[in-house]
């Protein structure tokens with residue numbers, strides 16, 4: 001039996017994310033082989049645990065119609081906190097001391113990288129977002145009116161699916177929001 005891997009996939013295989021379909025897929029760079037289903041020899045239980053931890057929410061519910069209830073949307077965001085954030089702490093940094101203007105410069109650079117097509121918001125959120133949703137590529141799942149801070153809600157509901165907001169300022173910090181559904 002080959003060395004066990006963190007993903008449960010056979011060695012050489014990795015999980016990637018299709019932004020166009022908003023679905024995970026399996027890729028083997030050496031073989032330049034990609035597929036929607038896990039390859040033979042996958043430890044399916046282990047893969048399920050890995051996906052739940054790193055990719056939950058990245059695949060819309062399948063079979064149950066998958067879509068949102070009426071009035072709900074699905075969005076992802078990238079949050080850059082600062083010293084004036086209501087909770088100036090995150091998984092990235094125990095004590096966040098950057099000023100709000102420094103945070104603005106940072107998130108402006110992130111916005112340029114995303115709009116240039118160099119990186120997707122989901123990929124950047126994984127390492128750069130100060131929100132706990134970073135491990136889910138910033139995906140917040142479905143939400144309706146009244147669920148989020150007003151500035152966040154107003155910006156998110158003004159977006160078309162796929163569209164990315166400008167910088168949104170809330171008590172939590174500065175955000176870029178991408179509506180997913």
Ligand SMILES: O=C(O)CN(Cc1ccccc1)C(=O)c1nc(-c2ccccc2)[nH]c1C(=O)O
Nearest residue numbers: 086087090130131132133140148149152171172
């Ligand atoms: O604002 C606060 O007093 C503390 N929060 C709220 C919070 C804290 C933990 C998990 C979710 C939300 C945050 O600072 C925060 N807000 C968000 C947030 C804000 C708007 C939309 C989605 C998430 N994420 C976080 C976070 O730490 O992970």
